[in-house]
Amino acid sequence: MKFYNRTNELAELERIRNLSFNDASRLTVVTGRRRIGKTSLIMKSVEGTPTIYLFVGRKNEATLCTEFTPIIAQSLDVFVPKGILSFKSLFQYLMELATNRTFNLVIDEFQEFYSINESVYSDMQNIWDQYRKKTHMNLIVSGSIYSLMQKIFQNSKEPLFGRADNIIKLSAFDTVTLKKIMQDYYPGYTNDDLLALYTFTGGVPKYIELLCDNGKLNIEAMIEFMVRENSSFTDEGKNLLIEEFGKNYATYFSILSAISGGINTQPAIETALGDKSIGGQLKRLIEDYNIIVRQRPILAKEGTQAVRYEIQDNFIRFWFNYFDRYRSLIEIKNFKGLQEIIKADYATYSGKILERYFKQQFAESFHYRDIGSWWDLKNGENEIDIVALKLEKNQATVAEVKRQKKNFKPDTLALKVEHLKHKILPKYKIETVCLSLENM
Numbered sequence: 001m002k003f004y005n006r007t008n009e010l011a012e013l014e015r016i017r018n019l020s021f022n023d024a025s026r027l028t029v030v031t032g033r034r035r036i037g038k039t040s041l042i043m044k045s046v047e048g049t050p051t052i053y054l055f056v057g058r059k060n061e062a063t064l065c066t067e068f069t070p071i072i073a074q075s076l077d078v079f080v081p082k083g084i085l086s087f088k089s090l091f092q093y094l095m096e097l098a099t100n101r102t103f104n105l106v107i108d109e110f111q112e113f114y115s116i117n118e119s120v121y122s123d124m125q126n127i128w129d130q131y132r133k134k135t136h137m138n139l140i141v142s143g144s145i146y147s148l149m150q151k152i153f154q155n156s157k158e159p160l161f162g163r164a165d166n167i168i169k170l171s172a173f174d175t176v177t178l179k180k181i182m183q184d185y186y187p188g189y190t191n192d193d194l195l196a197l198y199t200f201t202g203g204v205p206k207y208i209e210l211l212c213d214n215g216k217l218n219i220e221a222m223i224e225f226m227v228r229e230n231s232s233f234t235d236e237g238k239n240l241l242i243e244e245f246g247k248n249y250a251t252y253f254s255i256l257s258a259i260s261g262g263i264n265t266q267p268a269i270e271t272a273l274g275d276k277s278i279g280g281q282l283k284r285l286i287e288d289y290n291i292i293v294r295q296r297p298i299l300a301k302e303g304t305q306a307v308r309y310e311i312q313d314n315f316i317r318f319w320f321n322y323f324d325r326y327r328s329l330i331e332i333k334n335f336k337g338l339q340e341i342i343k344a345d346y347a348t349y350s351g352k353i354l355e356r357y358f359k360q361q362f363a364e365s366f367h368y369r370d371i372g373s374w375w376d377l378k379n380g381e382n383e384i385d386i387v388a389l390k391l392e393k394n395q396a397t398v399a400e401v402k403r404q405k406k407n408f409k410p411d412t413l414a415l416k417v418e419h420l421k422h423k424i425l426p427k428y429k430i431e432t433v434c435l436s437l438e439n440m
Helices: 007-022 038-045 061-076 087-097 110-116 119-134 146-154 175-185 191-201 205-213 219-226 236-245 250-260 266-272 279-287 314-324 327-331 335-365 410-423
Strands: 026-031 051-055 103-108 137-143 166-169 292-295 308-311 368-376 379-390 395-401 429-435
Touching: 007 026, 007 038, 007 137, 007 166, 026 038, 026 146, 038 103, 038 137, 051 061, 061 087, 087 119, 110 119, 110 137, 110 146, 137 146, 175 191, 175 205, 175 335, 191 205, 191 219, 191 314, 191 335, 205 219, 219 335, 236 250, 236 314, 250 266, 250 279, 250 308, 250 314, 266 279, 279 292, 308 314, 314 327, 314 335, 327 335, 335 368, 335 379, 335 395, 368 410, 379 410, 395 410, 410 429
Parallel strands: 026 137, 026 166, 051 103, 103 137, 395 429
Antiparallel strands: 292 308, 368 379, 379 395
């Protein structure tokens, strides 16, 4: 699949590289979940300029340095002394080299030094502080384990705290890019196919690339490609999250499984887990792992009891809903059975994701200052899919989301809007709309 989007990120990386080469060394951190395209973005940004790319695998430090030495020598056409067996010595050599020449140093999976030799971070801090202002290195580090990368650079107790000049967090592709990809690779797509791509991949580039490269871009083809023997999707969610959670992942998995199944309040999740207290885990899933979000009715105060939890990542939500929940079918290789379950559920399951799609589309328009849903805790029937407050004072858009417009009931929405106005938007001019597949 060709390279898409990332225009702003590429411009920022180019700006930083120019500063590094012409002024003094800069350190940029690129983070984002696995498969989001960090390495592709970085390597695209350094095209045509001298670059060393080092991948930190889970190996002994001396072994890594032995592997890095010929890479450095070949990348910059320089002599690198043999026998350098510590990353501290190797990094010092590179910083000394950067006193009289310009180059990019890319260190991928930077968080792995935690398990190899944690002192690498303090060694790098000392060397960086000593050499930064008299060198011209564009240092870019990236990592897939969000919690560790956040700890390394944003925890005040860590040696590299405050050393990053820029932190770029990569997100999934926006809705405009998804449409462009579909136009390029499957011109005859329907809006339901577009919704399926968004539902199953959440806009994560690697998953989209797999579907594009294999020509699987209609709903049935996507499902059959993802759910088959030896599919890379089967264990993707588990592998992705165990990297974050480590050995003590069981409770986190149980929480995410409950949320993906629609159990989305803390009391209900605790009941589902056998009255287990989970306040700490929910906090970490939000703040440390960036996997779930706390949803409140729009304009609700911080302390409101009307709180719901939602998995941010469409793929993780989809993986828990089907690959995790129906693990027994996968164990006996009944992939056909799981395909049929997903196909039968698709219309219902994707309806909720359609609401998320339109919220994202609203956000991407930059016409709104707040976007959310609204519900009245005392009356469960008074629930509105999307409430978007416009930049213009006292103006809002209220939307009901239906896969098919024929299922829309204007009178019911009008009653809900009257209740909404009375409760929280008494002075607002409210525009109401039904959004369906045809509006994508």
